[in-house]
Amino acid sequence: MDWTLFVTQMLNGLQLGVLLFLLASGLTLIFGVMDFVNLAHGSLYMVGAYFCASLTDFTGSFVLAVLLALPLTALVGLAVEFIVIRRLYARDHLDHVLATFGLILCFDTAVQFLWGPEGMAIALPAVLDGQVEILPEIVFPTFRLLIIAVGLVVALGLYVVVTRTRAGMLIRAGASNRTMVAALGIDIQRLFALVFAAGSAMAGLAGMMIAPITEASIGMGNEIIIIAFVVIIIGGIGSIKGAFVAAVLVGLIDTMGRSFLDTLLKVVVSDQNAETAAPALSAMLIYILMAAILAFQPQGLFPPKGR
Amino acid sequence: MDRITAFSPRGWSMTVALSLLALLPIYVAVTGQTFYLDLASRLMILGMAAVSLNLILGNGGMISFGHAAYLGIGAYCVGIPAYYGIYDGLIQIPLAVACSALFALVTGAICLRTKGVYFIMITMAFTQMVFYGFVSMEEFGGDDGLVIDLRSQFAGLLDIEGATGLYYFILISLLAVLFLVYRITRSRFGMVIEGARANERRMQAIGYDTYRYRLVCYVIAGAICGYAGALLGNFTHFISPEMMDWTASGELIFMVVLGGTGTLFGPVLGAAAFVLLEEWLSTITIYWQFLFGALLIAVVLFWRGGINGFVDWAADQIPGRIITRTRDWIRRAPWRQRS
Amino acid sequence: MIRKLTLLAAAGMLAVSPALAADKVKIGYVTTITTPAGVIGKDVVDAVNLALKDIGGKMAGLPVELFMEDDGFKPAIGKQKTDKLVKQNKVDFVAGYLWSHVLLASRKSALDAGKFLISANAGPSQIAGKLCHENFFSTSWQNDQTPMAMGEVLNQKGVKSLYVMAPNYAAGKNMVAGVERTFKGKIIGKDLTKWGKDAQLDFSAELAKAKASGAEGIFIFYPGKAGGAFIKQYEQAGLRGKIPLYSVFTVDSIALPKLQKAKMDGVMGSVMTQFWAPDLDTPQNKKFVSGFKKAFGRYPSFYAAQAYDSIYLIKSAVEAVGGDMTNMDGMRAAMVAATFPSVRGEFTYGNNHFPIQNFYSREVVEDADGVWTTAIRKVILKDHQDPYAKDCKM
Structure with a gap:
């Protein structure tokens, strides 16, 4: 195996990992603080991407579009929280799953209605559209490097917020004992809405980061949301650190599987079978990892304390 | 679950519904609308799957988000032998039930160690594994799926190649499944499962190994759903991994909740409503999924009893009274009076 | 009764x-x-x-x-x-x-x-x-025919080694088989990616492999929106000018308006094969x-x-x-x-009721109004019948 390829694939895996982290961190916060299973988190990922695409067309600047689309996505999140989610906190997980499943259908159709079925491409400024030579012979797309940087900055920011601020303290407290936080006279309603909006914005950010690569498209969140769930389950619900570790792990496994599994499989089965089986098997690896971890660690790698 | 008698509202309303189902082929034969036979077949098969899911979800409180796996496994147990020219239903169907039960046993043993949302997600994960497993099997069509040329054959005992034959086979299967589940839920075993859902610690304190009971229940539900899957493969003549997509599992849950969780007929009603709504809404607009999603949310928010509750209510209100009166009148009839 | x-x-x-x-x-x-x-x-x-x-x-x-x-x-x-x-x-x-x-x-x-x-x-x-x-x-x-024509184009261009990518479904497999049928050089790498409702649209790992393989060309079949996404990532990865891209059913009038909007002029002049073009x-x-x-x-x-x-x-x-x-x-x-x-x-129908027809090479050009479209260059396969017709007992 040649090492430049290996390093490139590590970077690709890391990029996928931080993208998953952007999505999973919001999910794990919502889950941890409100005990709410939000399948529709992927829809906000999609909405973020579409907002960003439209705004890029309108303003002509990708960066400006991202800055405008972030609060917009958070607003959509707030609206959803206010209209539907708020009524469901007291219900069981079954109701969460069903109602947010319904939300996915609504969002997907609404997007098709508003933007049409064709999806939207996002033009990047020339600075971001090229590639850089990180190490000799290792050339990597600039924009993918940016995704990694954004993801790491968000991760760091979240870490600071969660461990150093009052809001973060409440979030941590909420994740370990919700009833107690409410009993202490904290406006739990507002905290929930705030966390939901922040989570939505981060999901939207993830969508904005991937759209210039794959385009914004209907249902783009439906597959990745399942992987994001795998990430937070592996990491332990409510744990930002767990989400980060698991996201990078899953990103690396997926990318490495796609890159090298077919070569490995060719040793055992015919070339043709290896080519077709490898992508599916590498997709399976993630779920195998999750089942294996849960079998030994039923609450994930970093289970929330005090529950 | 209440005892069902012919005179209870549920009993008689379901008798009417089942009689209508039994008579449907005649209507179809007269009008030539064979499509309705397809529609009814599909909703009964999905009804069976929903009944099996309800056994673990409604009665056992185990929210499986991966129940579609068994539909797929059952269907592939028909499709793969058919691919090799083995059309014998006496091999295919027991194989489907056995494979589903085995899969339920292995995954259930792991899944049931977890609780709450971890359970939801790990059941989903196992189904995704099966999904990708079948996607990777180039020999059996991979993502493209597999066409089944001939339906299961039963050595001349039964003929389900035609739509009507298959329809009655499905109808009888549905009745058998309903009866089986009814007996299970009313048995001691069923009571333990219910008890474990309501208060697991208490059941354990009484001395029941709830884990083992749950596992058995999980395996039974898987086996029933595998059977439904075998019928589904026969019905559609076509199988693909898409049957096991996570959204398919979500739809099964919707059917159960729409019909009424923890009730006997609810899941069948839910499946019927689901299939008919899907059919009807999709003819109105290409944006029908929006209406469907909104309906789902509305059902969760405002209508927890499900259709089953509604049917009970309606059946009890109007004609139910007449029946009750008649029953009472018969009981009080002079020839039954003992002096 | x-x-x-x-x-x-x-x-x-x-x-x-x-x-x-x-x-x-x-x-x-x-x-x-x-x-x-x-x-x-x-x-x-x-x-x-x-x-x-x-x-x-x-x-x-x-x-x-x-x-x-x-x-x-x-x-x-x-x-x-x-x-x-x-x-x-x-x-x-x-x-x-x-x-x-x-x-x-x-x-x-x-x-x-x-x-x-x-x-x-x-x-x-x-x-x-x-x-x-x-x-x-x-x-x-028939699916194989268009990539077969592309294989001929590659031979004419003297391409010696090829990296092949297509979605993992019936047509994708046919397309790969088609190009393999006529291409005389060596196929040094192949990737079949997830297709369908949740198709894979991020090709980072595959592009890195293609680049590392040292192939003289990349052959792709990505119909619909995946095509636009692929070309974009191909450009972002800096492969243009290093490994030429040859495609079938990928650069069409559905992808071109988007590519034009995104100013991906790298696609100009790129060659594909097809039985038809708007200017036929x-x-x-x-x-x-x-x-x-x-x-x-x-x-x-x-x-x-x-x-x-x-x-x-x-x-x-x-x-x-x-x-x-x-x-x-x-x-x-x-x-x-x-x-x-x-x-x-x-044209005429073969015994299997697939057309026996010409396949042309066509190129991306700008029309008189400045809109990107495709134009026919020359006939690659004349009155071509698909290779499966002989298996058809009709």
Whole structure:
């Protein structure tokens, strides 16, 4: 195996990992603080991407579009929280799953209605559209490097917020004992809405980061949301650190599987079978990892304390 | 679950519904609308799957988000032998039930160690594994799926190649499944499962190994759903991994909740409503999924009893009274009076 | 009792069906309207409507009734919709089908019911070979043919090694097999990626592999929106100018407007093979392309061209029998003769009812209005028949 390829694939895996982290961190916060299973988190990922695409067309600047689309996505999140989610906190997980499943259908159709079925491409400024030579012979797309940087900055920011601020303290407290936080006279309603909006914005950010690569498209969140769930389950619900570790792990496994599994499989089965089986098997690896971890660690790698 | 008698509202309303189902082929034969036979077949098969899911979800409180796996496994147990020219239903169907039960046993043993949302997600994960497993099997069509040329054959005992034959086979299967589940839920075993859902610690304190009971229940539900899957493969003549997509599992849950969780007929009603709504809404607009999603949310928010509750209510209100009166009148009839 | 009733009913239906069938021509059309692939379906729907308008909504004096159904990009749904068209709407023709796997799943439903099945795009190898059927017709091509033409182009260009990428489904596998058939150099790497509703759209790992492989060219087949995404990432990875890109069914009038909007001028001059292009010089094509542009303000794609042809093919069949749709043999003979005006010009049908036709190389150019489109360069395969026709016992 040649090492430049290996390093490139590590970077690709890391990029996928931080993208998953952007999505999973919001999910794990919502889950941890409100005990709410939000399948529709992927829809906000999609909405973020579409907002960003439209705004890029309108303003002509990708960066400006991202800055405008972030609060917009958070607003959509707030609206959803206010209209539907708020009524469901007291219900069981079954109701969460069903109602947010319904939300996915609504969002997907609404997007098709508003933007049409064709999806939207996002033009990047020339600075971001090229590639850089990180190490000799290792050339990597600039924009993918940016995704990694954004993801790491968000991760760091979240870490600071969660461990150093009052809001973060409440979030941590909420994740370990919700009833107690409410009993202490904290406006739990507002905290929930705030966390939901922040989570939505981060999901939207993830969508904005991937759209210039794959385009914004209907249902783009439906597959990745399942992987994001795998990430937070592996990491332990409510744990930002767990989400980060698991996201990078899953990103690396997926990318490495796609890159090298077919070569490995060719040793055992015919070339043709290896080519077709490898992508599916590498997709399976993630779920195998999750089942294996849960079998030994039923609450994930970093289970929330005090529950 | 209440005892069902012919005179209870549920009993008689379901008798009417089942009689209508039994008579449907005649209507179809007269009008030539064979499509309705397809529609009814599909909703009964999905009804069976929903009944099996309800056994673990409604009665056992185990929210499986991966129940579609068994539909797929059952269907592939028909499709793969058919691919090799083995059309014998006496091999295919027991194989489907056995494979589903085995899969339920292995995954259930792991899944049931977890609780709450971890359970939801790990059941989903196992189904995704099966999904990708079948996607990777180039020999059996991979993502493209597999066409089944001939339906299961039963050595001349039964003929389900035609739509009507298959329809009655499905109808009888549905009745058998309903009866089986009814007996299970009313048995001691069923009571333990219910008890474990309501208060697991208490059941354990009484001395029941709830884990083992749950596992058995999980395996039974898987086996029933595998059977439904075998019928589904026969019905559609076509199988693909898409049957096991996570959204398919979500739809099964919707059917159960729409019909009424923890009730006997609810899941069948839910499946019927689901299939008919899907059919009807999709003819109105290409944006029908929006209406469907909104309906789902509305059902969760405002209508927890499900259709089953509604049917009970309606059946009890109007004609139910007449029946009750008649029953009472018969009981009080002079020839039954003992002096 | 039931059997007797069924028989009675069947007899009754037989008695009335000619009368019923004679008052209109019912066409069922299965395509993809929802999901991101709906963008292709939109082109198909527009083309079908245009064709119906151009023929005045009538065939042999009978009004045409069209039933458009959405397969949701899923084989199972496509099959379900085919059943519905056949059993509920009782159509005379089932047409459409963008995707090979959807067609393979739906084939039995239409053919077992004794209907004509007309593929306006998908051309899986199975249906061209072993599973060929007298009532199946294609107005497109067999999947292998276009990449076979591309293999010839690569040979002419002297490409020695190739990295191949395609989606992992029936057509993707056919496309890879096709290019392997004619390409004389070495294929040094191959990736089949997830397709369908949740298709893989991020090709970072695959592009890195292609780059590391040192191939002299990349061959891809990514229809619909995946094509645009791929080309974008190909450019972002800086592969343009290093490894040339050769594609089939990827750079078309669906992808080009987006690429133009995103100013991806790297795609200019890129070469692909196809049986048709908007500038193909036939009377029917001129009428079609100008009509389409006038009605919808954009270039039609090849999907649209094939869909337009499918309506004319059906029209030729219905008119040959004077609107008597019980005369299946008469309609079949008319279709086999391929006398309808096709956008591709004159062609003949092979024994498996796939067209025997020319394949051209075409290039991305800018038209007089500054819109990116494709133009025919030269004939690569003349009167070409697909390699599976010999397996068809017909």
